[in-house]
Amino acid sequence: VLARTTxxxxxxxxxxxxxxxxxIQIDHFGFLEDGTFKQRxxxxxxxxxxxGGPILFYTGNEGDITWFCNNTGFMWDVAEDLGAMLVFAEHxxxxxxxxxxxxxxxxxxxxxxxxxxxxxxxxxxxxxELKRKVLGAQESPVxxxxxxxxxxxxxxxxxxxPNVVVGALAASAxxxxxxxxxxxxxxxxxxxxxxxxxxxxxxxxxxxxxKAIDNITATDDGxxxxxxxxSLCSPxxxxxxxxxxxxxxxxxxxxxxxxxPYEANFLxxxxxxxxxxxxxxxxxxxxxxxxYQLLGGISEAARVYYNYTGNCPCLNTSxxxxxxxxxxxxxYQACTEMVMPLCTDGVQDMFEPQDWNxxxxxxxxxxxxxxxxxxxxxxxxxxxxxIASHSNIIFSNGGLDPWSSGGVTRNISDSVVxxxxxxxAHHLDLRYNNEYDxxxxxxxxxxxxxxxxxxxxxxxxxxxxx
Amino acid sequence: VLARTTxxxxxxxxxxxxxxxxxIQIDHFGFLEDGTFKQRxxxxxxxxxxxGGPILFYTGNEGDITWFCNNTGFMWDVAEDLGAMLVFAEHxxxxxxxxxxxxxxxxxxxxxxxxxxxxxxxxxxxxxELKRKVLGAQESPVxxxxxxxxxxxxxxxxxxxPNVVVGALAASAxxxxxxxxxxxxxxxxxxxxxxxxxxxxxxxxxxxxxKAIDNITATDDGxxxxxxxxSLCSPxxxxxxxxxxxxxxxxxxxxxxxxxPYEANFLxxxxxxxxxxxxxxxxxxxxxxxxYQLLGGISEAARVYYNYTGNCPCLNTSxxxxxxxxxxxxxYQACTEMVMPLCTDGVQDMFEPQDWNxxxxxxxxxxxxxxxxxxxxxxxxxxxxxIASHSNIIFSNGGLDPWSSGGVTRNISDSVVxxxxxxxAHHLDLRYNNEYDxxxxxxxxxxxxxxxxxxxxxxxxxxxxx
Numbered sequence: 001v002l003a004r005t006t007x008x009x010x011x012x013x014x015x016x017x018x019x020x021x022x023x024i025q026i027d028h029f030g031f032l033e034d035g036t037f038k039q040r041x042x043x044x045x046x047x048x049x050x051x052g053g054p055i056l057f058y059t060g061n062e063g064d065i066t067w068f069c070n071n072t073g074f075m076w077d078v079a080e081d082l083g084a085m086l087v088f089a090e091h092x093x094x095x096x097x098x099x100x101x102x103x104x105x106x107x108x109x110x111x112x113x114x115x116x117x118x119x120x121x122x123x124x125x126x127x128x129e130l131k132r133k134v135l136g137a138q139e140s141p142v143x144x145x146x147x148x149x150x151x152x153x154x155x156x157x158x159x160x161x162p163n164v165v166v167g168a169l170a171a172s173a174x175x176x177x178x179x180x181x182x183x184x185x186x187x188x189x190x191x192x193x194x195x196x197x198x199x200x201x202x203x204x205x206x207x208x209x210x211k212a213i214d215n216i217t218a219t220d221d222g223x224x225x226x227x228x229x230x231s232l233c234s235p236x237x238x239x240x241x242x243x244x245x246x247x248x249x250x251x252x253x254x255x256x257x258x259x260x261p262y263e264a265n266f267l268x269x270x271x272x273x274x275x276x277x278x279x280x281x282x283x284x285x286x287x288x289x290x291x292y293q294l295l296g297g298i299s300e301a302a303r304v305y306y307n308y309t310g311n312c313p314c315l316n317t318s319x320x321x322x323x324x325x326x327x328x329x330x331x332y333q334a335c336t337e338m339v340m341p342l343c344t345d346g347v348q349d350m351f352e353p354q355d356w357n358x359x360x361x362x363x364x365x366x367x368x369x370x371x372x373x374x375x376x377x378x379x380x381x382x383x384x385x386x387i388a389s390h391s392n393i394i395f396s397n398g399g400l401d402p403w404s405s406g407g408v409t410r411n412i413s414d415s416v417v418x419x420x421x422x423x424x425a426h427h428l429d430l431r432y433n434n435e436y437d438x439x440x441x442x443x444x445x446x447x448x449x450x451x452x453x454x455x456x457x458x459x460x461x462x463x464x465x466x
Numbered sequence: 467v468l469a470r471t472t473x474x475x476x477x478x479x480x481x482x483x484x485x486x487x488x489x490i491q492i493d494h495f496g497f498l499e500d501g502t503f504k505q506r507x508x509x510x511x512x513x514x515x516x517x518g519g520p521i522l523f524y525t526g527n528e529g530d531i532t533w534f535c536n537n538t539g540f541m542w543d544v545a546e547d548l549g550a551m552l553v554f555a556e557h558x559x560x561x562x563x564x565x566x567x568x569x570x571x572x573x574x575x576x577x578x579x580x581x582x583x584x585x586x587x588x589x590x591x592x593x594x595e596l597k598r599k600v601l602g603a604q605e606s607p608v609x610x611x612x613x614x615x616x617x618x619x620x621x622x623x624x625x626x627x628p629n630v631v632v633g634a635l636a637a638s639a640x641x642x643x644x645x646x647x648x649x650x651x652x653x654x655x656x657x658x659x660x661x662x663x664x665x666x667x668x669x670x671x672x673x674x675x676x677k678a679i680d681n682i683t684a685t686d687d688g689x690x691x692x693x694x695x696x697s698l699c700s701p702x703x704x705x706x707x708x709x710x711x712x713x714x715x716x717x718x719x720x721x722x723x724x725x726x727p728y729e730a731n732f733l734x735x736x737x738x739x740x741x742x743x744x745x746x747x748x749x750x751x752x753x754x755x756x757x758y759q760l761l762g763g764i765s766e767a768a769r770v771y772y773n774y775t776g777n778c779p780c781l782n783t784s785x786x787x788x789x790x791x792x793x794x795x796x797x798y799q800a801c802t803e804m805v806m807p808l809c810t811d812g813v814q815d816m817f818e819p820q821d822w823n824x825x826x827x828x829x830x831x832x833x834x835x836x837x838x839x840x841x842x843x844x845x846x847x848x849x850x851x852x853i854a855s856h857s858n859i860i861f862s863n864g865g866l867d868p869w870s871s872g873g874v875t876r877n878i879s880d881s882v883v884x885x886x887x888x889x890x891a892h893h894l895d896l897r898y899n900n901e902y903d904x905x906x907x908x909x910x911x912x913x914x915x916x917x918x919x920x921x922x923x924x925x926x927x928x929x930x931x932x
């Protein structure tokens with residue numbers, strides 16, 4: 001039993017006597033590399049109906065699976081009603097599921113098996129193995145559940161391996177955030193809207209802040225002042241300015257992702273409706289304040305995100321979120337398959353204008369990892385906009401979530417459906433029920449469970465005899 | 467324009483100005499190997515309606531694409547009615563589509579990208595590229611067509627890339643000939659039935675022949691006699707006996723595959739209903755003939771297959787069929803993913819009893835190629851028996867074809883359907899119309915075209931705007 005923070009417990013699939021981790025092929029798609037690795041997965045069968053009760057299978061994303069496990073309360077909340085076993089499977093190359101141990105990230109050669117296709121194959125092999133080995137699970141319908149990249153994996157698992165999962169809940173899964181599918185500017189427009197609706201002048205003041213930073217940091221004194229005002233752990237140098245702005249921009253993005261209606265600790269510990277709290281520091285009339293006053297407000301706002309606990313002695317611009325996420329791994333994935341164009345224009349959004357520049361991105365990937373992204377591959381392998389022939393997939397999206405820009409927010413067919421949660425941020429529906437939940441997320445969760453029950457019933461009818 | 471034997475002409479996609487071959491990634495599923503190769507494909511647009519007329523796309527199998535092109539008359543026969551462009555795409559590692567040129571087969575490392583998943587990705591990339599580049603093809607619905615392994619690829623292409631093809635005709639595609647899906651003995655039972663129904667005592671005499679070979683080859687004189695009787699190019703040695711029997715067994719199997727109702731030249735030039743001709747040499751009462759007489763009949767029978775033209779000075783036991791097939795490549799594929807258990811018992815079939823021995827097979831693969839087959843992978847990646855959630859796939863099977871043992875011969879749903887052609891051998895429906903065609907194959911072809919038209923209509927309705 002691992003450390004737990006949720007009041008629930010789970011077994012580590014690898015160490016528990018009942019569920020030994022299968023050896024998973026490092027390369028499912030080639031036979032030269034015949035090595036195997038141990039994939040970590042967590043299991044809870046407290047409420048499982050051992051006579052074929054369903055399995056809710058979390059398709060792990062780019063981070064430590066225990067963290068996702070503890071941030072996916074929805075599965076724990078619905079387990080009893082469904083008589084479901086819960087399985088949380090870790091994505092290869094993250095957490096403890098390292099194909100080559102400590103060497104996994106050592107070079108391009110070792111990173112070569114970090115792809116979504118390999119991860120989907122891992123999940124499929126693991127599910128088939130569990131169904132074979134766990135007494136009572138042979139006929140258990142399996143439902144894939146995931147959020148964000150994990151939600152993309154859930155949808156894709158159902159698309160590519162419908163023999164393995166009977167349906168999928170893809171929460172806040174931007175499966176269309178790929179080249180030529182959606183406008184690259186929508187993402188930051190949504191971030192901006194979140195700030196605009198959370199306080200008077202909030203977005204305008206952030207929009208003005210970039211120029212104010214330029215103005216003030218034109219002198220060494222200004223640089224020093226800004227470093228002090230933000231309590232930065234390392235004082236800013238002239239050459240750090242782009243990084244500093246990128247760090248601030250990412251801060252606003254992250255706030256938009258986790259603008260939850262209650263105190264929570266996902267990317268950072270935060271108050272309820274954190275953007276409203278941020279915006280209290282940015283509500284002055286833009287024309288009536290100096291650059292110093294404006295950036296003073298920005299620094300207070302940033303502190304809401306980085307120091308809500310009051311325990312943070314200084315702000316560190318080299319990171320914006322929890323260490324549970326695997327940033328290098330995700331960067332590699334973005335540099336290969338997960339090419340997601342984003343852009344800003346400074347008019348419809350509150351950021352400095354920046355085009356999407358594939359060539360520059362490709363060159364950066366090449367210098368970092370020795371690989372070049374393939375812009376068109378995701379559309380080829382995962383269907384692009386043309387997903388109507390699939391079935392049993394729920395795409396849920398929060399109206400506050402910037403990633404809804406690349407999400408499926410309209411019904412595609414009777415069984416590929418969209419649920420929109422207007423007051424929801426990033427996969428709010430996957431979190432525990434909370435007294436402050438808006439009714440839209442409660443009704444989303446009810447609908448999701450209804451679909452699960454429908455799929456389970458369908459699966460039992462379709463069961464292949466023998 | 468390449469050499470043609472059919473009266474039709476096609477362009478080589480690589481050399482024709484209108485359709486340049488796209489550079490295809492050698493490895494679609496990893497980014498370390500970033501090389502590309504040229505895939506050969508053949509195009510005919512004589513009857514194509516350039517305003518979005520459909521594309522019939524032949525998913526090439528384990529051999530030279532020109533040979534498949536010339537043996538898939540069905541596509542040529544229906545092109546005008548459908549206003550269809552015809553495309554025949556060569557499978558990587560066969561014909562001229564060699565990822566590493568002459569080195570492609572040099573070692574395990576170079577063979578590593580010879581998999582069905584890579585081939586499906588090749589086809590998808592090629593189709594998307596054609597639709598982008600060929601004027602008028604942007605909205606063209608694409609239908610995958612293939613026979614045998616190529617038919618499996620057609621079905622799998624629709625299953626895995628329904629965004630790329632609107633439907634698939636999988637002719638004589640044994641997608642269930644994998645471990646634990648169908649009984650391993652069914653294949654040879656069907657071979658035996660073909661001989662049993664084609665002449666009195668035919669199967670019984672073949673069943674007796676194995677022991678007769680043992681008896682006669684117990685002496686050097688017998689060995690010499692047998693070599694002479696069969697006009698073998700190289701006289702038999704004691705150590706060749708297993709190979710000799712395997713060669714004979716494969717001869718009967720091949721005859722079962724190509725037991726067509728008219729003169730044809732697929733694996734070999736043959737008379738109409740070749741098994742009936744073979745069986746004329748094997749119709750004696752088994753109890754009334756000596757081993758010498760029996761084997762004399764067998765040698766006459768084998769000559770029907772190997773020397774129908776009368777031009778063959780001696781029989782060569784090292785090959786049983788056309789050089790257009792890539793045997794080494796297919797052996798490698800069987801040694802990796804395409805694990806298809808076959809077995810005999812000598813009772814329900816006319817062969818010497820032989821169990822399916824996975825371990826022995828795996829060891830042989832390891833010594834030949836340095837790889838080991840993964841028995842369970844095909845079931846995981848391609849759905850096994852559980853294919854009901856897919857759509858728009860026709861599985862056609864001939865009742866005479868031994869590969870129908872692993873085929874889908876019952877309707878799975880309204881849109882995953884089976885067509886059985888009782889008098890058909892291996893993908894007879896894909897061949898040109900012929901005056902000797904049984905009515906069952908004519909009606910199969912009519913049904914197939916009706917499904918094509920339905921899919922094309924559906925696709926036009928579903929077209930995503932913009």
